[in-house]
Amino acid sequence: MKILFVHQNMPGQYREMIQWLAAQGGHELVFLTQRTPAPQLTGVKTVVYKAHHKPAAEAYGLSKVWEEAAGAGFGAAMAAQALERSQGFKPDVVVGHTGWGELLFFKQIWPDVPVLGFFEYFYIREGGLVGFDPADPPTEHSPFFLHARNVVPFTNINVVDTGHVPTEWQKNVFPTSFHDKFYTCHDGIRTDLLRPNPDVQVGLGRLPAPLTRQDEVFTYLARNLEHARGFHIFMRSLPRILRERPNARVLILGGNEVSYGRKSRHEGGLRAEMEAEIGPDLDWDRVHFLGRVPYPKFCEIVQLSRCHIYLTMPFVLSWSVLEAMSMQATIVSSDVAPVREAITHGETGLLVDFFDHEALAAQVIDVLANPQDHAHLGPAARAHVVEKYDFLTRCLPEHIRQINALVPADKHIPLPA
Structure with a gap:
């Protein structure tokens, strides 16, 4: 099958799927992205596109998101059209993220090519x-700006043939008028690879010896250390935790930018x-800010x-929490x-306001002081993720079924055994 993946930050939600497809062989896979330098994946042709237009800083606020999305969509469409003209590539199906407008104009190029769109947030x-x-x-104007942002999903629901949402909560933030086109299935977690490791060791430059599971280590991570991911709440809990x-x-992982919400x-x-x-109300020698680390290091820190x-x-659930559950972590999380x-x-797991x-500090202290009382949580968390979110056995088969439903039978991808 010929599949065109579209995501401005390759590989995005398609990290596992596209690598699995490439490993099967027999498919022509192209990935259209704005990311530079773009990742080079074996068996995948990467095409970088530029937005055709970006709004000026002083652009009218209510239309700024649409202006930016239209520029991205037109740039992506022109790149796809050029690919067909220069190399004869016309996909059997387009699979992509709807959030940045990249899919907006594909039906103008290929009216007969089905589109499967990822809907992340309304x-x-x-x-x-x-x-x-x-x-x-x-503010009193917030409802108007929120509604204006939703012009992108409102337009995209009429572009796609099928919509994909990863969780029930995300599905339910969208209007019910969207739901008939949606299927709900997570992107998938590689639980076969993400396992606990009792022998893990993590070296930190300022410590004389690597940390092991015998050390009393707790962790916090987010893509960025920001309000939306509760970094301020976490930091306020630290003095009591470290004192007791x-x-x-x-160990704290995350960048110092803002992905969501206020700065x-x-x-x-x-x-x-x-x-x-x-x-000074904190023993800073026991606080380790590690920034963003390579994925294998992230796994070792969680293990x-x-x-x-x-x-x-209340926002999109991070992959990291499901990955941590797969690695059998004892998790304290927000009750949302x-x-x-x-x-x-x-x-x-354990939930706090x-x-x-x-309350966060008290719960973390209890876990650190009495690990035997919470020893059941990690194995149960892993079992739950294996059952509901495993990529190979739960999520991949559903995604393949949805793709197959959009194309003729002779194009179908064999379902994984």
Whole structure:
């Protein structure tokens, strides 16, 4: 089969699927992306495109998102058209993310080519990021800007033949009028590769010996250290945790940018703001900021952790929490709807109120002090992820079935055994 994948930050949600397809052989796989330098995957042809237009900084706010999406969509469409003209490539199916507008114009090039679109988030007035944090209340104009942002999914639902959402919570933030085109299935977690490792060791340059599972290590990670992922709440919990657990160390992973929600007003970002707020009331020698690390190092750090903290406002569930569950981590997380879909309190993890840093501290202290009382959580978490989110046995077969449903029988991809 000829498949065109489209995602501005290759490989995005298609990391596992496209590598599996390439390994099967017999498919012509092309990936259209804005990312430079683009990853080079065996068996995949990468084509980099540029947005045809980007809005000016002073562009009208209510139409700015659409202007940017239209520019990305037209750039992607022109690159796809050029690919057909120069190399004769016309896909049997287009598979891509709808969020940045890249799929908007593919039906103008290939009216007969089916499109399977990934729908990640619909901006809602209640129950999501906006209005969740009392410290960041919505303005009287917020509903208008949110509705204006949704012009992209509103347009894309009429472009795609099938829509894909990874979780029930994400499905339900979209209007019910979208649901008839949706199927719900996670991108998939490689539980066959992500396992616990009792012998793991992690070296830190300023320590004389590597850390092992015998050390009292707890962890926090996010793509970026930001409000939406509860970094400020986590930092406020640290003084008590480290005071009551004098042998504990914390490893913190994440960049200092903002992916979602509001920015810190501090010139050094949220990390600097929280360091200033906490000040000397912390044993900073036991706090290790590691930034962003390669994926294998991330896995080792989670495997090392006696207690892994995952915080989020009501928003898209991070892959990392499911990966941590697969590695049998004991997780303390925020009690919000998208997390409750994956974690049941007391069975597969522990949940606390997002804003209650004292409750977070108390729960982490209990896990560190009494690991035997929580030893059942990690194995149960892994069993749950294997059952519901495993890439090879649960998610991949469903994605292949959905692709096959869009193309003639002679193009079908054999389902994995």
